[in-house]
Amino acid sequence: MRSIWGEDALDFKPERWISDSGDLRHEPSYKFMAFNAGPRACLGKHVALMQIKIVAVEIIQKYDFEVTKGDKIKPVPSVILRMKHGLSVKVTKKI
Numbered sequence: 001m002r003s004i005w006g007e008d009a010l011d012f013k014p015e016r017w018i019s020d021s022g023d024l025r026h027e028p029s030y031k032f033m034a035f036n037a038g039p040r041a042c043l044g045k046h047v048a049l050m051q052i053k054i055v056a057v058e059i060i061q062k063y064d065f066e067v068t069k070g071d072k073i074k075p076v077p078s079v080i081l082r083m084k085h086g087l088s089v090k091v092t093k094k095i
């Protein structure tokens with residue numbers, strides 16, 4: 001991921017997606033491995049992203065997530081994007 005997004009790839013920096021003029025910054029589709037890019041790219045990408053956002057909002061409103069410290073976070077490039085060592089998190093229900 002660092003080879004694509006730079007040394008701070010793992011940092012939470014939403015501002016990285018905003019240009020100097022305040023617009024959303026365009027990044028080539030080839031940099032997003034999950035859906036691939038080009039003529040055979042995933043046709044369901046936009047449906048999938050919309051569903052992911054809807055589900056994420058529902059879950060984030062109800063639960064807190066904390067990534068287990070010290071875990072190695074490493075993606076495995078393959079047909080299906082997955083984590084090499086999994087991603088363990090502590091989940092707590094919001095009061």
Ligand code: HEM
Nearest residue numbers: 033034035036037039040041042043044045047048079080
């Ligand atoms: C998180 C969800 C999804 C992921 C990560 C995903 C990922 C992918 C990937 C990596 C490919 C292969 C692209 C290539 O060969 O270069 C693909 C192809 C495809 N996906 Fe998805 N997909 C998702 C959801 C969906 C959904 C919801 C639909 C349909 C509503 C869909 C329909 C398709 C179709 C039809 C293709 C074949 C496109 C072609 O070969 O021309 N996908 N997808």
